Amino acid sequence: MFYTQPLAKLIDEFQKFPGVGPKSAQRMAFFVLNLPYNEVTSLARSIVECKEKVKPCQNCFYLSALNPCEICANLRREVKSLCVVADSKDVIALEKTREFRGLYHVLNGLISPLANIGPENLKIHELINRVSNGSVEEIILAINPTIEGDTTVLYLNKLLKHLNLKITRIAFGLPVGSDLELADDITLVRALEGRREVV
Amino acid sequence: MWINNVYLKNFRNYPELDITLTSGANLFIGKNAQGKSNFLESIELLSLGKSSRQVSDLDLISHNQNSMQAETNFQNDYNLENLKICYEKHSNNKVNKSYFINGKAYKTRKPVLGRLLTVSFKSQDLQLSQNAPKYRRDWLDNLACLISKAYLEIYNNYEKIIAQKNSLLRNNFNSNLVSFNDSLDVYNQQIAQHGAKLIKFRLKTLDRINQYAQITLVNISSANDNLIIDYLRKSNNESSKNNLSYLNSVSQDEFANLLYNDMQTTKALEILRKQSLIGPHRDDLEFIINNQPAKGFASQGQHRSLILALKLAELQLLEDKFSQKPVLLLDDVLAELDENRQTELISRIYQSCQTIITTVNISYLPKNLFKEAFVFDVNNGHITKS
Structure with a gap:
């Protein structure tokens, strides 16, 4: 390819991200190359730190750096x-x-x-x-x-x-603020099935 | 409704094609393997949003090409419409599909369905009454999808559930028996629910086809033949009644119960065969002429009349439903019909129905067809007007 080897590797890695194709990956890689050195190390460190510290909570399996997580630990819930x-x-x-x-x-x-x-x-x-x-x-x-x-x-x-x-x-049906005539058949059927008495 | 022109790029063996059609009869003449059926396939693609052949999406793109495009301008009673479908080859052999209606882009084929109405009659359709059940189910399902888009949704959901259940049966998940049994039961519940909806819908469609097919068959065959298309529900209970009038009286909830109970009793066999054996994906249609099943009793001629009657019924049904005359696609089929049946079919063409006909030899076609017809030569991916 036209890329020098470390750059090609970085583009390859970025392409593994969801929703990122070859062109976006290239843009991201060049963005990284133009960053000041300390920001790049900070970025690399946050990736590693995030992977090391964020784990599923022992109770609810919500991803959190704390164990039990913030939600489980909150006594007011x-x-x-x-x-x-x-x-x-x-x-x-x-x-x-x-x-x-x-x-x-x-x-x-x-x-x-x-x-x-x-x-x-x-x-x-x-x-x-x-x-x-x-x-x-x-x-x-x-x-x-x-x-x-x-x-x-x-x-x-x-x-x-x-x-x-x-x-x-949880109920399924029309999105709030939307229009009945814009809804598709399946959503409307679900909305009819889940209707409620007006109180 | 009629097609003004068709544009193809890298579609099967057509590198590029731009062709203008007449609103009457269009004859495409060419030797075998020159691209006559491919051309009709492209029109069906624009009508159904998918190929009518059982092929992978990749096959529609020409060899050594990365994308394919099919486009048409067609006239309905109200205005001129434009349909375009593009397939783009992606990495790992996936195909990116996009659909355009009058320039507006869509991601699924659903909005395309029912825009350009076609009825296709291919020589292999003549085998419909004798072929495997899948062909008859597909015929009914495709027609039901054209008539109602709600059916497409029901059908797609049902297919997803079946795929999941089959996968469960095949892989037997770490052989944890309790959770396997529970999951299987959950899928059976879902198949019962969605399958009942599917069967109800099929019966409704069949009812409408039956009304039309009976009339069209009488028109074709000089004998006063009586035709009923019956729905055969696959059930492990041999004695269960399966004729149409009985099935029509069964409610959707009752169907769900029937299906669920059938699956309960077939469970052991399903596990053994690693396949889901009960449900509308296993059902069949039976054509009954004069109270005898066509498969065992009808003559070759009767089979032909039967299929022709079905196609004409399809034409009439779509016309009444959409108040538009569909485009008739005849793939190599006129030569297979005798003179009476040809006349019946051609009389339809003169009832201002645009028709696209392919044939190997022009002498197979009745002479009166050529008045005002456009004649095209098909030669190895190129079409020229003669």
């Missing part, structure tokens, strides 16, 4: 409601709302035999252990309305229903 999500990114999305005051449980994926992910590969066993100790009263499943999501919800429901807990799944 309600232990009686537990929100089950697929991914740490979902926790961040829900936390941004500042609406939910309970605790989380991150599954680390959804059941998908095609991708070789079975229930054993997810933190389902840990979820059962966690709710069996009795302090949890409601489980909220905040899981995407996809085939894999539906499968995982059905599976969890199978395992959890005999524990006499309230199990709910």
Whole structure:
């Protein structure tokens, strides 16, 4: 290639990032070359430090530098409601709302035999252990309305229903502030199924 | 509705093609393996958003090329529309597909469906009533997708669940028996739910086709033949009733229960065979002429009349549904029909339906077809008007 060897290597590494193609990778590599030396070392150090320190929390498997994580350690949060999500990114999305005051449980994926992910590969066993100790009263499943999501919800429901807990799944339907006529059929059907009485 | 022109670039054996068609009959004449069917395939691609052949997306791109483009301008009753589909070869042999409707880009084929209406009749379609069940399911599914886009969604979801369940059965996950059984049961529940929806939809479509096919068959065959397309639900319970009037009376929830119970009893066999054996992906259609299944009893001539009746029914159904006359694509099929059936088919062409016909030899075609027709020569990826 036209690149000198260390540069080619860096471009290759950047290309491994999600959503980054050859051109973006090249732009990023040249950006790094133009940075002052101390900023480059700071960047490299943050990558390594992040990898070393950020680990899944022992309770909820949310990625955090603390163990237990900031959310689990917060005594003001309600232990009686537990929100089950697929991914740490979902926790961040829900936390941004500042609406939910309970605790989380991150599954680390959804059941998908095609991708070789079975229930054993997810933190389902840990979820059962966690709710069996009795302090949890409601489980909220905040899981995407996809085939894999539906499968995982059905599976969890199978395992959890005999524990006499309230199990709910978040509602699906129209995005707030959107227009009925712009919604697609499937979303509208879901929204109709999940309708509520006006109070 | 009629196609004004078709533009192809690096599509199969066409390096570049820009061709203008007439709103009546268009004849494409050429020897074998010159690209006649490829040309019709490109029109079907623009109509369905995917190839009608069972091939990988990669095959549509010419050898040693990285991208392919198919574009058409067509006239419907209201205005001139433009459709464009581009396939781009990506690293690790994946294909990036983009769809354009009147210049606006889309990422899925869903918006393309139902824009350019076509009915294709290929010589291999003549085998439909005798071929493997998959061909009959595909025929019904493709038609149902054209009629309702909601079906496409239901169908895609169902396919995803089946793929997941098959993968579960094949890989047996670390052989943890409890979680394996639980996962399998979860998939069975989902197949029952989504499968019931799928079957209901297929039955509804079949009901409409049946209304049309009966009339068209009588028009073709001089004998007063009676045609019913029946739905055969695969069930492990041999004695279960499976005729159309019974199935139509079953509600969606009841279908879900039937499917679920069937899967429960077939579970052991499914695990053994590592395949999902129950569900609409295993169902079949049966063509019944005068109360006898066509597969065992119909003559070759009756089979041909049957398929022709189906195609004409398809044409009429789409026309009534969309208030537009679809474009008729005839791939090497006129020569296979006798004079009566040719006349019936050609009378449709004169009912202002744009028709694109391919044939090896011009003498196979009835003479009266040539009035006002455009005739093209197809020669190794190049088409010239003669």
